[in-house]
Amino acid sequence: MIDKERLKILTESAKYDVSCSSSGSARKNNGGVGNASYGGICHSFTQDGRCISLLKILMSNKCSYDCLYCVNRYSNDIPRASATPDEICELTMEFYKRNYIEGLFLSSAVEGSPDRTMELMLETVIKLRKVYGFYGYIHLKGIPGADKILLDRAGSYVDRMSYNIELPSEKSLKLLAPQKSKKSILVPMANTAEEYIIARKEKNHRFLPAGQTTQMIIGASPETDGQIIRLTEGLYDKFQLKRVYYSSYVPTNSKTALLPQDPVGLLREHRLYQADWLLRFYGFKAEELIDKDENLDPTVDPKCSWALKNIHLFPVEVNTASPEMLLRVPGIGFKSASKIVAARRYAKLDFCDLIKMRVALKRAVHFITCDGKFGGQEKPTAIKNLIALSERADTFEQMSMFSNGEISFSVLGGEL
Amino acid sequence: MIAYKISKEKDAIFCALFESFTLKERPIAVFSGAFQPSFDCQVKTINYIKNNAERVKKGIIKCGGISLLSTLFYVMRSSDDLMESIVFSVAHKCLSARKNLTDNYSDPDMLAFYELKTKISHEVHIMTGFVRFEKTLSGVWYSHITPDNDIVDLIAPHFKKRLPNEKFILHDTKRNILTAYDGKNLITLKSDKPVTVYLDKDEIEFQNLWQTYFDYAPVFERKNLRQQANFLPHRYRRNMSEFLGTLESEIACAPQVSDLNGLYKPDVTDDD
Ligand code: SF4
Numbered sequence: 001m002i003d004k005e006r007l008k009i010l011t012e013s014a015k016y017d018v019s020c021s022s023s024g025s026a027r028k029n030n031g032g033v034g035n036a037s038y039g040g041i042c043h044s045f046t047q048d049g050r051c052i053s054l055l056k057i058l059m060s061n062k063c064s065y066d067c068l069y070c071v072n073r074y075s076n077d078i079p080r081a082s083a084t085p086d087e088i089c090e091l092t093m094e095f096y097k098r099n100y101i102e103g104l105f106l107s108s109a110v111e112g113s114p115d116r117t118m119e120l121m122l123e124t125v126i127k128l129r130k131v132y133g134f135y136g137y138i139h140l141k142g143i144p145g146a147d148k149i150l151l152d153r154a155g156s157y158v159d160r161m162s163y164n165i166e167l168p169s170e171k172s173l174k175l176l177a178p179q180k181s182k183k184s185i186l187v188p189m190a191n192t193a194e195e196y197i198i199a200r201k202e203k204n205h206r207f208l209p210a211g212q213t214t215q216m217i218i219g220a221s222p223e224t225d226g227q228i229i230r231l232t233e234g235l236y237d238k239f240q241l242k243r244v245y246y247s248s249y250v251p252t253n254s255k256t257a258l259l260p261q262d263p264v265g266l267l268r269e270h271r272l273y274q275a276d277w278l279l280r281f282y283g284f285k286a287e288e289l290i291d292k293d294e295n296l297d298p299t300v301d302p303k304c305s306w307a308l309k310n311i312h313l314f315p316v317e318v319n320t321a322s323p324e325m326l327l328r329v330p331g332i333g334f335k336s337a338s339k340i341v342a343a344r345r346y347a348k349l350d351f352c353d354l355i356k357m358r359v360a361l362k363r364a365v366h367f368i369t370c371d372g373k374f375g376g377q378e379k380p381t382a383i384k385n386l387i388a389l390s391e392r393a394d395t396f397e398q399m400s401m402f403s404n405g406e407i408s409f410s411v412l413g414g415e416l
Numbered sequence: 417m418i419a420y421k422i423s424k425e426k427d428a429i430f431c432a433l434f435e436s437f438t439l440k441e442r443p444i445a446v447f448s449g450a451f452q453p454s455f456d457c458q459v460k461t462i463n464y465i466k467n468n469a470e471r472v473k474k475g476i477i478k479c480g481g482i483s484l485l486s487t488l489f490y491v492m493r494s495s496d497d498l499m500e501s502i503v504f505s506v507a508h509k510c511l512s513a514r515k516n517l518t519d520n521y522s523d524p525d526m527l528a529f530y531e532l533k534t535k536i537s538h539e540v541h542i543m544t545g546f547v548r549f550e551k552t553l554s555g556v557w558y559s560h561i562t563p564d565n566d567i568v569d570l571i572a573p574h575f576k577k578r579l580p581n582e583k584f585i586l587h588d589t590k591r592n593i594l595t596a597y598d599g600k601n602l603i604t605l606k607s608d609k610p611v612t613v614y615l616d617k618d619e620i621e622f623q624n625l626w627q628t629y630f631d632y633a634p635v636f637e638r639k640n641l642r643q644q645a646n647f648l649p650h651r652y653r654r655n656m657s658e659f660l661g662t663l664e665s666e667i668a669c670a671p672q673v674s675d676l677n678g679l680y681k682p683d684v685t686d687d688d
Contacts, residue, residue: 008628008632044658048635049643
């Protein structure tokens with residue numbers, strides 16, 4: 001059994017990775033312990049308001065690399081520890097049976113070489129599946145630079161794999177993570193994407209049922225939101241990623257002028273998740289949302305921003321607008337759009353009906369008519385001020401919805 | 417004005433519907449538990465007559481098929497004070513119109529019905545995460561829960577699929593209902609007897625490891641107790657071991673960013 005002290009070290013070193021949702025796989029139980037639930041499940045919420053879904057842990061935090069933004073970097077003076085494959089397997093099984101977790105999210109610092117590190121991680125997940133009979137969720141971090149054979153093999157045992165892009169541009173990567181390069185990260189991502197496509201063509205759903213994701217750190221380097229959203233869109237298109245996660249930079253006691261000294265606010269991360277959401281589910285394109293050298297407007301959400309830029313398309317009539325257009329109205333989400341479409345078959349809807357259906361009318365009112373009636377403002381600047389005022393109160397509320405895969409799933413209900 | 421007091425049987429609401437249709441009268445409220453009628457409201461007790469309930473059930477199936485009937489039963493699991501009145505109105509309207517009107521969300525009753533239904537399914541979903549099993553000496557996994565709605569038997573199949581070779585008990589200590597799985601079948605029963613649980617010798621060790629994990633997983637610079645409480649209301653926490661020993665977590669989380677706290681509002685509104 002792993003001891004408390006090491007568990008503490010390996011947990012603390014893993015906590016800045018945010019891509020820990022357990023969704024996207026419906027692995028069935030085949031006689032052992034566990035299965036995976038497609039929508040993901042949250043098992044607890046920690047003091048930072050984030051969900052615990054997987055046991056997120058490093059095999060080792062003894063890193064030979066020196067990425068400036070990372071707590072585990074070689075030059076940082078912190079306690080170090082590692083765990084054996086059996087210790088990780090046992091902990092996963094025991095936590096899983098007690099229903100503390102949905103599965104394992106295993107990552108590691110580069111101890112020795114990428115190959116050596118990946119081998120140990122692979123050994124762990126194979127053991128967990130074959131010896132311990134575990135059918136729950138496994139998310140494995142791929143170590144860039146490890147042999148392709150190791151990485152491909154891992155794909156047939158785990159539900160999801162991810163390589164972290166880390167920083168949104170090659171230049172920043174060079175500056176802040178000298179041992180890494182764009183190539184060393186993108187090549188394995190591309191390989192995995194290729195294997196994934198082949199597997200799907202051959203109807204092999206055992207290879208990474210929950211696909212591939214990535215994470216990048218926001219605010220440690222100077223890239224604009226426009227660049228980040230374009231990069232995100234490219235990653236979805238080229239590598240068929242399931243999710244791109246953003247992690248606001250938190251200083252990790254490094255005294256270098258290359259990094260900001262204060263933590264980056266969550267608002268920026270929140271806006272990026274909103275924009276990402278619009279890309280994935282609402283049919284928006286990056287170029288519709290934002291110019292390359294622009295940042296997302298902190299005062300209103302990206303959908304509002306888009307609508308204000310395209311005010312000539314509005315207002316739309318709630319009783320007749322197409323579902324696609326309804327979804328583009330600020331304040332109308334999937335739930336309310338489907339309620340509207342169902343209810344308007346029975347009777348003409350008015351503003352009161354919309355309030356009862358919990359449409360966020362404060363935002364929507366400027367963009368819709370109900371049976372020909374319009375109750376909003378016409379000038380974009382006036383609209384923006386009103387919305388910004390009302391939004392300030394609930395901005396941070398929603399933040400969590402977007403940064404937690406499972407929650408957004410349950411809140412938005414059936415958006416896929 | 418008239419209100420119906422119905423008995424505790426599962427399908428007693430259907431007897432109320434029978435009464436209402438036979439006498440062509442419309443009660444302003446239907447209730448089985450506590451209810452404060454206004455002074456001009458007459459309370460009528462509706463006796464449970466199985467045959468009447470069955471006839472109404474058949475009528476409902478004619479209107480909206482088995483699915484309407486099972487949706488009505490599903491919503492009856494709600495512990496909301498207005499549940500009986502809402503279910504009654506919805507069934508009454510469907511029966512009068514001879515069709516399933518439950519997706520007419522411009523009707524306040526249908527909307528209220530929909531909201532009760534969503535609350536139940538939401539709770540079923542989150543409870544599959546919040547259940548905590550403890551290993552007992554006999555190897556059976558035991559869990560006590562106190563959900564808002566009567567859903568213990570709805571949660572159990574999830575664990576049956578997940579842990580097919582284990583034995584477990586889910587105990588709703590609020591309603592004294594247990595669902596047990598013996599490795600083959602699920603059974604649900606009511607029992608008012610107190611349950612004594614003897615823990616396996618390793619149980620406390622694993623609970624401690626879980627506590628350690630729970631205490632050190634959050635990013636302390638982003639402490640946000642309000643958001644935590646939104647997602648995991650305090651009323652659920654008394655059944656979750658990680659919240660029972662808070663001493664260590666208090667120490668660990670000492671530093672905090674105050675500018676984020678206070679900006680969170682407690683209830684979640686619609687998506688955009
Ligand atoms: S390789 Fe990974 S663990 Fe090591 S310093 Fe870089 S980011 Fe941190």
